[in-house]
Amino acid sequence: MKSDRESGGASSRFASVNPYWETFLDELGLDMTGARGDGCYIEAADGHVLLDCLAGFGTANLGHAHATLSARFTDALQRTSLNVFPFECAEAQLALADRLLSLSSRRFQKVFFATTGAEAVESAVKFAMTSTGRSDVVAFRDSFHGLSMFASFMTGNPFWTEALPWKPGNVNHVDAGNFAALEDMLASRKIAAVVFEPVAGSSAAQHWTAETSARLAGLCRSAGTKLIADEVYCGLGRAGAWFGIDAIGMRDVAQAAPDMIVVSKGLTGGLVPLSAVLMNDGDFDAVFGAPGKAKVQGSTFGGNRLAMQCGLIVLDLVESGRLVDNSAAMGALIERRIADRFDGRLTLHGKGLALSLTPGAQWDINMADVWLALIDAGVLAMPNAASPRSSGSLRLSPPLIFGVDEVEFLMDRLDEALQE
Template sequence: MSSNSELMARRNAALPRGVSQGFPIFMDHADNAEMWDVEGRRYIDFAGGIAVLNVGNVNPHVTAAVQTQAAKLNHTCFMVTAYESYVSVCEKLNALSGIPDAKSFLVSTGAEAVENAVKVARAYTGRGAVIAFGGGFHGRTLLAMSLTGKVAPYKTGFGPFPTGIYHAAFPNALHGVSVDDSIASIEKLFKFDVDPASVAAIIVEPVQGEGGFVVAPKEFLERVRALCDAHGIVMIVDEVQAGAGRTGSWLAVHQSGVQPDVVTMAKSIGGGYPLAAVIGKPQIMEAPVPGGLGGTYGGNPVACAAALAVFEVFERDKLLERSRALGEQLSGRLHTLAGKHKSIVDVRGLGAMVAFELGEGGDVHKPAAALTKALVAKAFEKGLILLSCGTYANVIRVLVPLTAEPALVDEGLDIVASCLAELGA
């Protein structure tokens, strides 16, 4: 078997530099929240494939469903000849969305879901403009990247971008951006840049993912809802990273009591298999003409089988309850660490979507990007996979599978604690 270094050499010869890789290792196998590389070294996984593995890696129930389906039918293209599992997934997503009489369709990736949600909103309203938020992340395809509120590295060198995209300020009390400030920034767009009667949609993450796990206040979401209602704008909630139970409810927006018009989902609904969805109010979802929506691989039979198994695992193992307990475990330990290390300027999140922010000398206005990078590297040396995020790359996010044993989570947090101590943070 090849070593990590041999595989890295082959990788660098075959792939362009734009495809980044956080760690110079290649995985051989995994079990729930543990992974082993090709040289046999074990790692605790606090990344979860970037929020894809809420039910764990190689979940036995999901694996069995995939194996059964793969032996029967692996592809037809639903737009050509259909299969029941696609319909079953949509029925389940509709019921879980909380949107009365919801309708949905399936695609392959989060970016694809976002782009299709915008298409639906434009078809319904007959308008073109879209408002997103600074710090938001909505994908890497051209329109989704245009909606993303961070330039480097996502937009660097890829312009020009589609017109009609505007960014407002996302509320962040830690950094002095209030809900009033955020709503005022939308009103300023209406005053200076775009007629609200030309806006098809406002797209918002209830918890910003790449932006640093910043939680949208309930009041903010309520006021965005009110603005959308006042101007006939479609409210799109991007639940690609926060959804599928990560925050302790199936959708993060459920905890606000606000009902969106359209929801995008992906990542963990497929249990590791490529699946994404657009879910929304029926009158909006029916706007595109027949043939206007779809895709060759959207709702692939194997991915649908995986999703149906994911739903069953959530119900059988009470994973929403587990998410809330895991969130308490993570937040409790991290708050304790914050009391010992002044560089931790904030611990935040919703459910098990938890992060901590690092500031130089405890100053929230001095993002400690170098320290964050060093912490990720040192944790890796000790066998823990961590991910950084945030507009200034100074936030550590935890996306450990919801199925991880509490003792394993504590083991990972012990590594974080030792790394902070060794770095003198």
């Protein structure tokens, strides 16, 4: 009999969408189809309960089945006419834009709403190209910016594009920290934008420091290049501050700041897709600055009423629950507990609850094995690399409602996983 792989996965329940995903999940004992979430925990269909240290790739910042979120979202659904109205500027857009701009301390004046992280990152690049009249982009090796066409090529890992028989000629990659190479690229005066993740999600939560990010901003400013902070993952509290640039102290050095910030994942608690680009009047007007250009960039669902309502409710709950402070406090607690308990065997990287675990320098620990042992022990995390088998680090991005009990549970399970 042919294996699923040979038969193209025809016998899979998911034959019409992604049969290989099912095979992959089966091999790992990780099929969460039919799972139910509650707070920081997920119960799989077979009854296995897991502490959720992923929160839907960082989207479910309020955890699962949040009663107030569900009630207020249901209320919004019932009270508001939610269809897409092509000839409107939804009032909730103004309210959510105002909320985001005020969270940024009015550093920016305009918000462009999109639907996914990749769409917003690409939109930010369009704004930068139009504003500067330049053609090229610089991104960093090991970065992740999404999987739509241009974003895939900005993403600094060839895994995502190696099967494509085409590549754009205007995306350049450089190692984070190699300022000499970056300066050479900027000297060409062709670079419209440099895109960076203040705290990265997919590359072991490497983050920039106050000094290195300020240096980056300074170089971009001198070259007339726009600096775009991709905070799709680390923004809106995940890194222990409302924005990743604040979590790393970027603004503390000579008021250094990016020209645009892209946010998405945490904005709607994982309920509906929504992303936004925060920027200044000048870059916005370069694209939209005339009545004839008023719809030159956008998408069918960009700024839709449902997503706007959801964003407002989630930001309210994050604020009233003091979850940004909690993210910083729990991140610091996890760091202390790892240092106290694991004797250098594990090292923690990241900020707030945008975290990553790697083996300590002298330790030969296979983090893919730790990952699988953690699943058995009742903790859901994720390897950072595209190929889990070769991964050297584990991503932890728990809900921002994570508490002391959850931290202790995680430590006990990590201890168990390391014994295996």
